[in-house]
Amino acid sequence: MAITSAGIGSGLDINSLVTQLVAAEAQAPTARLDRRQSDLQLRLSAYGQLKSSLSSLSSSLGNLKNFSTFRSYTATSSDSDVFTASSSGKVSKASYDVNVTALAKNHQLSTDPTLAGAQFTDVTDTLSTGTLTFKFGTTTYDSGTDVYTGFVQNPERAAATVTITDSSLEGVRNAINEADIGVTASLIFDGTNYRLSVSSDDTGADNSLEITVADDDGFTNDGSGLSLLSFNGTDNDLLQNEAGVNAGLTLNGIAITSSSNTVASAIDGVSLNLKTLGSASLNVDTDKTKVKTAITAFVASYNAFIGAVNQLTAYNPDTNTAGELNGDGVTRSITSNIQRLLSNPVGVLGSDFTILAEAGITTNPADGRLVINDTTLDKQLNDNFDKFITLFSAYGETTDIYTNFVSSTDDTTVGNYAVNITTLASRGDLVGSAAANLTITGGSNDVITLDIDGVSASVTLSAGTYTAAELVTELKTKINDNTDFSNAGISVDVTESAGVLSLVSRSYGSSSLVDITGGNGKTDLVGAAATSTAGVDVAGTIGGIAATGKGQLLTGTGVTSGLIVEITGATLGDRGSIDFKRGYAEQLGNYVDSLLASDGFFESSTSSLKGRLEDIADERTALADRLNLIETRLRSQFGALDALIAQLQNTSSFLQQQLSALPQIGGSNSR
Incomplete structure (x- = not known):
């Protein structure tokens, strides 16, 4: 096969000619596509900057839209060594003189080494097996005379029983701790003997301990074995090392007691954490710093947005250069709407705050940015704090x-x-029809099935003989500690009148209901004709x-x-x-969020720009296909020309040869 090369016949540089002709053909449309692509990419990037600034603005409006920001309070102690304070929920502005006179303490007991059976020299020394029943309440005890004169059970806490199977000191300690009943046991070596210490986890007089022993040796008061851990009105073998006492303080001269050093109920929404005895003042005030921080963040984000708009829409006549969104109608419309929202008053002029300027926030006419007058803002926060909520939030x-x-x-x-x-x-309730049986026997009348607020579960009461008040505590604790109810946020209050029990749901409305639907203890607890009444919305x-x-x-x-x-x-x-x-934050936030939504302006605009960029890519493909066709045609045409020139050159050479072979006129051979 013959080997050919473009231009070999004619001597023309056909490859170069075709390349240059195709390049000339591509130059104008490629330049147009490049310009369009560059413009679209710049616009896409500019919209991205605009969207980013609006996203920051939306985030900064979050706290100002939320009216809880304006319901935040600070509780400040003048001496944090005496007490610290915190606030939450519904709080009122006020000042208090606080005098801490006593700190709450845990009830602490220990074995008595003066008793022969309690002289332990090793942690493996043994007591005996059996059960320990713990009750929590108020103990009357004279540690000086070791006289125990009374005990009143805490109605909020049920009794708990711990079974002792390992009779060693370690075994007893571990059994108490593993039971997780609100009591902590520990072993302490006093230099001569190991002493088993038992203390209530919770402070306060009404969390003191009463301990009753059922010793497997058959003796509960013989000064040996498990009996050494008894502490009740009959047997007091344990020593009281620290009485359970309440915290004491005065608020503006009013005496207050608390079972805990965290006093949360004396002042609505304010919690005091008592540290030591002494006096200090408490100031409860609106959290102006939180509000000012939120306002400052909003102004900074708004100004960043205006700065981005000014840059993207700018025109410099000296350099004849324009921003990527110069003349963009959509950007102009968005900016105009936002500025209009901030300039229109909220509410009726003259009532409360209706314009930002009243709070010390004005617009700089030179560049459209907001300016905060700190003196005015601080004064208004101090004098008219409540007005800020309607200035910014959606609030009633x-x-x-x-x-x-x-x-x-x-x-x-x-x-x-x-x-x-x-x-x-109203709340749903159940009222018994007869006085409750105060003796609960395991397997006989200890189980009830309840339907509370649409959730059904069974509870088992501890066997024993109760007073009416003790049975109320046992029933209330077992119901409210049931995980089926507590996980659903369901709880009840239980009361008694002349021994007749009443159960009331803590929720309101038509879904609030309390009923005992079954169990072997139903009749003994509430009688055969108890009345269940649903709540009302x-x-x-x-x-x-x-x-x-x-x-x-x-x-x-x-x-x-x-x-x-x-x-x-x-x-x-x-x-x-x-x-x-x-308010402004609510209106502006809603508008900005609508722009940023999945079906908002930026999503549709960027999708449109991306679609147009894809069209340009398609046009480039079409242009490349057209240029390939042009190149093919040119190569074909130049190939034909090359062949024709080669043929003409061959003919010319032949003629020249023939002419050269003819006799010369006038030559020596001519006749």
Whole structure:
């Protein structure tokens, strides 16, 4: 086969000619595609910057949208060596003089080495086997005379029994600790003897211990064996080393006692942690720092957004250069909407805070950024703190102290709405029909099956003979400690009147129910005709329109759709009004979130830009295909030309040869 090469016949550089012609053909459309691609990529990147700045703005609005930010309080001690303080929930601004007069202590007992049977020289020394029954309550005991005169069981704590199978000191200690009943045992060597120490885990007089022994040797008060651990009105072989005592303090001169050094019930929403005896002041105030931090973060994020917009839409006439989004109508619209939302007043001018300037936040006309006047902001935080919540959040102010704003939705319309209650919420209960049998016998009347708030479970009571108050404690503890109930957030209160038991669910509404449905102890506990009554949901109107009740929560309908208020107290009828507003953070946050949503502007715009970039890629492919066809055609045409020139050159050479062979005119041979 002959080997050919483009241009070999004509001497033309056909490869170079074709390459240059194809390149010339590609130059203009490629340049157009490059420009379009570059513009789209720059716009895509610019939208990414804009989206990022708006995402930061949305995040900064989170705390200002949440009205709980404005319900945060600080509790500050003037001397943290005396006590520290913290706050949560519903708190009121106030100041207190605090004087700590006593610290709560655990009840601590130990074996008595003066008793011959309690002189232990090794941790393996033995007592005996049997059971130890622990009760928690208030003990009257004179450690000086070793006189135990009384015990009153704590109604919140049930008795617990520990079985001792390993009679060594170590074995007894381990059995108590492994039972995990709120008692800690330890072994202490006093230099002569090992002493078994037993202490209540919880401080306070009403968490003191009573210990009753059932010794397998048959003797419970013989000064030996397991009997050495008895501490009750009959047998007191253990020594009391530390009495269980309550903490004592005064608040503004009012005497307070607490079983714990953490005092959480004396002041609503405030917890005191007592450290030592002494005096200090307590100041409970709104957490202005938290609010100012949130406002400062919002202003910084907003200014970053405006800075990004200014950069992306800028035009420099000196260099004739423009930002990637210069002239972009969508960016202009977004910025305009955000600025409009921040300039429009919230609520009616003249009532509370309605514009940011009243809080010391103004706009710099030169660049559109926000400026904080710290002096004005700090003064308003100190003087008008409550007004900030409606300036920024979606919040409903109520005129009735037992009507509380809970939440709202995007469907809730701004306005002032009257609240009227026709039915108060109640809790489900069960009332016995006869006095309870105070003797519980295992396998006979110790099990009941309950249905509480839609959850069913069985509990087993400890065998024994109780007082009515003790049985109340046993029943309440066993029910509330049952994991089926506790995991569902269900609990009950139990009371008695003349020995007749009553059980009440701690939840409100029509789903609140207490019933004993079975078990061998049902009749003995509540009689044969106990009455179970379901709770009732709150009912009433908001804004004159019937609302939906669930428990103590009343949810609006119509224009108040999504507005939820909690109704407490005992008053029917007019319950004042709720003034619902949407503050700047709420309005701005909702708008920004709509832009950032999966179906919002950025998703659709970036998808469109990416689609156009994909179109350019398709156009490049089509251009490459067209250029290949042009190249093929040119090579074909130049190939034909090359062959024709080669043929002409061959003919020319032949003619030249023939002409050269002809006799020369006038030559020597011519005649």
